[in-house]
Amino acid sequence: MASQQLLSAPHFSLITKFSPFHPSLLSPPQKLTLFHSTTCPPLQSSSTSRITNLQAVADACSETESNVPTETTALTLRNICQGFVPEHILHRMEEIGFVFPTDIQREALPTLFTGRDCILHAQTGSGKTLTYLLLILSLINPQRSSVQAVVVVPTRELGMQVTKVARMLAAKSTDVEVKGCTVMALLDGGMLRRHKSWLKAEPPAIVVATVASLCHMLEKHILRLDSVKVLVVDEVDFLFYSSKQVGSVRKLLTSFSSCDKRQTVFASASIPQHKHFVHDCIQQKWTKRDVVHIHVSAIKPMPLCLLHKFVVCGKKNKHQILLALLESDAPESAIIFVGEQSEKSKKAGNDPSTTLLIEFLKTSYDGSLEILLLEEDMNFNSRAASLTEIRQGGGFLLVSTDIAARGIDLPETTHIFNFDLPQTATDYLHRAGRAGRKPFSDRKCIVTNLITSEERFVLQRFENELMFSCEELML
Structure with a gap:
């Protein structure tokens, strides 16, 4: 009523x-x-x-x-x-x-x-x-x-x-x-x-x-x-x-x-x-x-300038697959989304996935993009410093949890890599929406998902809910 x-x-x-x-x-x-x-x-x-x-x-x-x-x-x-x-x-x-x-x-x-x-x-x-x-x-x-x-x-x-x-x-x-x-x-x-x-x-x-x-x-x-x-x-x-x-x-x-x-x-x-x-x-x-x-855009909630892809890989070779994608795609700037560390992992004293990925990229990635980190557990000054470095110009590889998925505008971003799949379709929408925001450009931006074979049905659910299609990449 x-x-x-x-x-x-x-x-x-x-x-x-x-x-x-x-x-x-x-x-x-x-x-x-x-x-x-x-x-x-x-x-x-x-x-x-x-x-x-x-x-x-x-x-x-x-x-x-x-x-x-x-x-x-x-x-x-x-x-x-x-x-x-x-x-x-x-x-x-x-x-x-x-x-x-x-x-x-x-x-x-x-x-x-x-x-x-x-x-x-x-x-x-x-x-x-x-x-x-x-x-x-x-x-x-x-x-x-x-x-x-x-x-x-x-x-x-x-x-x-x-x-x-x-x-x-x-x-x-x-x-x-x-x-x-x-x-x-x-x-x-x-x-x-x-x-x-x-x-x-x-x-x-x-x-x-x-x-x-x-x-x-x-x-x-x-x-x-x-x-x-x-x-x-x-x-x-x-x-x-x-x-x-x-x-x-x-x-x-x-x-x-x-x-x-x-x-x-x-x-x-x-x-x-x-x-x-x-x-x-x-x-x-x-x-x-x-x-x-x-x-507005009730039928197509996902921006049309995005191309969606996925790679099926094992948990142990995700880092190497990501490195291969960075070399083949050559992004102008990219955000790599990583899942939040679980409480169980924290209590066990394990390093968070963001730290492990940053360390891997700093030793293995030989491209020109600056590697930066943004996560909720960082203090405010460190978070502000990361965004300041990004906005001063130059290409970047931003390793981030979902804190970067809501509202942050980084128009130079051409690629999104979901190193870990988000938990919901809504989270996927907001992550993907960080790319394709540069004005005066009709360039297609790419969202690539690194998934295990068991996660394929989750990605398909996102596709159905958000009405987009995801192409499989064979490396």
Whole structure:
């Protein structure tokens, strides 16, 4: 019954496939679609005409579609955001390179601008981060000294990435006398005393936080959510299905704040049993009753630029097979995913698979790629150092546990190697989605799985669930 109350998201059929965006959020571009020279008019600037403006965009797009295509036209992000997002931020957005909308931005932003709660459900690299940041920046008042938006993330690494994009967009403009929005990263490992002083001296307009750090601040009454207009939970399925964090997330949504006093946005590339999840959102009062589930690429959850392969090998020769693949594929940059060490293995005093693999590569791999490690057990400084080295340029071989699978954007990655198969199809989707994120490129990226013969049926289950096919390699 509750699900029947949901309204379907507006669907704009004027689809621009070309995506000249910043590397941090995008999937590879495709060709522009041709349409009649009629273009969508810019939205009115009055804050009192928000609904009228959205209808104008929809009507103009419908009119464009009905005419015979004779000239290349494109609905831009400016067309969608004008009248909602301040001009200096639109200008900054275009300077960075955000010009044309992705499918999720085209479908979700008009709904978000009406104030509706939304669940953004789209492929990895589809632009969900920019979508909710534009909503936040449309509502923030830089003159107010209070926290007005909170973005909750599952990992420190994703938080650093979101913070970087938010600060680029919200930076003070040199052309106009407009105060920039301050963005605070409240992430695991931060100095509580420093954050406490900052919040008292000049409360930031936007806070990007991990669940643990945010709840700690709320419990200590250092931070309040009374003035928060927008609450975003990124990678929402991971947070809700993680036994370590789900209790804190529920408390954040219901005890520390009320859905009636905020606009709530959930985002993820994967939401298992999403109809049931939407029902829970309403019943548990995580969102308002009129929440909209916007599902883009529902038929093909896996990015189309990926080729999937597998090699059947024994456990004892996995290292040598991986080395042969690195030599034959010659990746520009690659992520090698390794499974988490079991508690039984830890108690036995065994070295984790990541350590063994790093040591093997350092002695056996003679290529030019820099070998780096990223795993949850590393301290925060070591994890940050690994990502900093990657982003300074040059090719890399990143040996990682699933901590790198959620939201981290490394657009130079051309190959994914699943040294150990993930536990679920959802984990496979997020691992694979780390490749194929480089803009202006139509290059096919490769996901290769090293499996035993007994694991073939597991991989087949992933193929069926995610609707992709995997080719066997014979070495």
